[in-house]
Amino acid sequence: MTDTRLAADTRPWRDAQARPFISIRGLSKRFGDFTAVDTVDLDIYRGELFCLLGASGCGKSTLLRMLAGFEKPSEGTVTIDGQDMSSVPPHRRPTNMMFQSYALFPHMTVERNVAYGLLREGMRKADAMERVAEMLKLVKLGHLARRKPDQLSGGQRQRVALARALIKQPKLLLLDEPLGALDKKLREETQFELIRIQETLGVTFIVVTHDQDEAMTLSTRIGVMSEGEIVQIGEPREIYETPATRHVADFIGSVNLIEGRVDVAAGDQMRIDTREAGPVLVSPRAGLSRGQTVWIALRPERIALSRSKPEGTANLHRVTVEDMGYMGYLSSYRIRLPSGRLLRASQSNRLRDEDPISWDEEVWASWQPMACRVLTE
Template sequence: MKSLGSIRRDFAPWLDQAAVPFIRFEAVTKRFGGFEAVDDLSLSIFEGEFFALLGASGCGKSTLLRMLAGFEAPTSGRIVLDGEDMADIPPYQRPVNMMFQSYALFPHMSVEKNIAFGLKQEGMAKGDIAERVEQVLKLVKLEDFARRRPDQLSGGQRQRVALARSLAKRPKVLLLDEPLGALDKKLREETQFELADLQYQLHTTFIMVTHDQEEAMTLADRIAVMDKGRILQVATPAEIYEAPNSRFVADFVGNVNIFEGKVAAATGDRITIATSAGREIRVASEVPVVAGQAVSYVLRPEKLRISAKPLAGPNVLEGEVWDIAYFGPVTSFHIRLDDGSTVKVAMVNATRQGPLQLTWHDRAFVQFDEDAGLVLTQ
């Protein structure tokens, strides 16, 4: 079995049935009064993995991270790290370190003293501290900023100081709670690749909490999509995007068109769906279905073609250009179909002045191949 899409390296222990997980959440539940933040959740994470917990605010992802760190205790279930049950291990004795979104740097201390603080608290020898600080400063490329205070650094530099401080104690697991949320968009994009490269170099297990889909897709070897305290799907970024296991995951990650309807006919791996909008589409189905069964057909906007002229063949939809958004690499069209529904189409701007001449309120035709999308039954 192979993962869908490219993976960051020759590293996919989750496909090896003999591989032993480094971290296990076993039927973990966490309640705050009458509120269930985490609901009977089980999850395995492997050593050296960059793992992302992705979900909206309140889905339980930060609670899961805090339980692993020891800041919260599970109401039921257990957490195992490197073969050891964490139930009786206090936070300061766990082989983990957490990097917070706020960075929490000491403003009156220099960069090198911020990094050294935790090592001094552990009683490390002065010479060893100096050597360790020098190592991590080099790792995050801040050797020339060792004597500066946090207020003399840019946001990206402060982020790297916080990362260096977290890594200085050489934890087995680094926990990142929205680590790039305080950075502006361009700096965040640059830092994502730096963080991924650093994790690959160290081969330390990273677990990141984020609500940013792009961040999770860029950084993680695998992503767990969460909602209401439960994990809905665990897979590689490409699998989450191209093969979501439910309507919720398809709709949550990236843009998507969703056609609801019932199976009108099924022949082999090809089915005809009578959509709720009153049209029929013919598509490939990887799941067995029967006539009359309710299904959803999910289709990413970039899988459709758009034209100002009528198109021949199956799965042609016609409507009016309702909205246009130019993003540089891609132009996004919202086409209001004659039944009142809307289809989203993304067109790559492969040339500086593309041949497509469509503007607001023009008639437009869109088409998709039978195997362009995915049939879902849940």
Template sequence: MIQNAHAASSRPWVAETEPPFLRIQKVTKKFGDFTAVDEVSLDIYRGELFCLLGGSGCGKSTLLRMLAGFEAPSEGRIEIDGQDMAGIPPYERPTNMMFQSYALFPHMTVERNIAYGLLREGVKRDEAMSRVADILKLVQMTQFARRKPHQLSGGQRQRVALARALVKRPKVLLLDEPLGALDKKLREETQFELLKIQETLGITFIVVTHDQEEAMTLSTRIGVMDEGQIVQVGEPAEIYEHPSSRFVADFVGSVNLFEGRISVDEKDRLEIDSAEMGGTIHVGHSTSCTLDQKVWYALRPEKVRLDREEPVGEANRARGMVEEVLYLGGQSIYKIKLDSGKSVKATKPNLLRHEDDAISWDEPAWISWGDTAGVVLTR
């Protein structure tokens, strides 16, 4: 997983050393009786690469279009760099938008596609072409300046669209599913390039995506959306390791969820009676809950250890039968049906080219994990 270097060097959302660069305050968007965005409030800081993550129809693209000025909020306020955006049309906002379709002019060369917006705004031709040359160099497309879009690969067209959006020097670049049309390998390569470009220019990027891996890879922070609302905001590791709800835990990565009730609640530990697990889950920390409260215990598959013999020393263990093994090259995913009837997943890295003694289908096995491996969820 890549981690945006900017996040390590500057985290104004934690230190509160500067005011937010972009403020969304109780923004709602209705289309007739349908509420697409529901009282969203969000602060984004200068130089962030912020991802809005969510499934289809959750409101993330509608929120992006309101930032761009293509839609007007039904209620609420949007500020960019201290300026209220109410009534300001898209062409006068300090933003630019890169669409998933790229929308390049097929009859124009790469160079003319990128220069088009500058020339339309009255920028002198010499200055416009100088800026085009600079941005082509940044996206590593100088040698393709005279080609037309149909002569380019998907990844190259994506870079041209990015260059066209950046050449106008917006304060905020809005990207709607920017890598969705690329294949997996090219998407991963382009993620590196996008990070390098963003860090070089220092422009605030806001990316809409449904791909949790893409969001984890690119962002300084993620805002997870569901049914028009922001349900959690945090850095990638926080979202993954400390989800605020079952929805977030399940949407961001793979997870095992055990339902149960709190049977012991002490300062430094909890115990959860869980029929799904087939016993008691021991948790080595406390949380805000009460005795006999219904909770869910979220456990990531990579935190689960898989053994043939009953493990010694682990806080939690359960026995089951291996139902499926999926080989994915770098790792294998095991699906185990516990004696309780609950199916769980465990992942195991494939460190050797061939392992003669590997656990296989239809074998009995034990799963186990430490008391700090999972997180307790109350909703």
């Protein structure tokens, strides 16, 4: 996806002098003996669509609730737009929060649901309805203004909740699993609608999700969380291509992890001795010593399969196809190395192949040294 929100040369997190819009320092939250969020430091910049990604129970929703003011930190500080939020109650913060359940009022029409917050604050009805009409036009629901929630689809209810969260013009919108109630196809369609709305309004979004594809599609940057800590922050491509740990590599996309020991570096390649895949040539990584235990992270799409033996390939194995699955745009394979180790491989179905590689075939599997990411933890 082309990122039109923040051009490459204006991404503020790449500028050491840029001032963050949200600054989190040493933030922790404990519930009795259980630490839900553990000493988090994080900067988020104005106009970002930042995703907190992690498995259930990793602390991402608790972190979001502390930003909103619904949970009080055990330690640490949160600053939004230069203001310390320590003593600011939720209703006084420049934030709004959208929950997975949407929490729409079933007895109210769409326009009344969206107008609710404005009317409660005492805005004149005519002014409120004018703003509501503009917001419903933005989320493409103007023609459904008089319907009630039970007359809407899941995606339409999601957009009503989004309009209600944005109508008060918060500086920061917090979204907790905003697409979790939608089916797969509708989720994919709604992701791009969410991006369009965020681009149009320029509001900073922080999205909590456990869905890696959703985070990769939506975000300017991703913070991967595990056991209350943020273990890596980066742009989607950086998180996928250069994971910092085995946990990140395994959580983001599909990956083969092969344990080995550093043998020798020669020129522009390094050899890793592995029990399961023999000697593997990789691109060198600084800071490694001979004999050190490492793990090679190899994405399935980096493994090439062919019936004919490729020439001049560094990492080459004769393998057996154990399983395969046709997924339309790609074919997914489980291949068995001579050692017995199963690897996952995938190939794009760009062309109609009348004789694709299939079950029980013996084929050649190969990958380039630069396809390997060497991890130390």
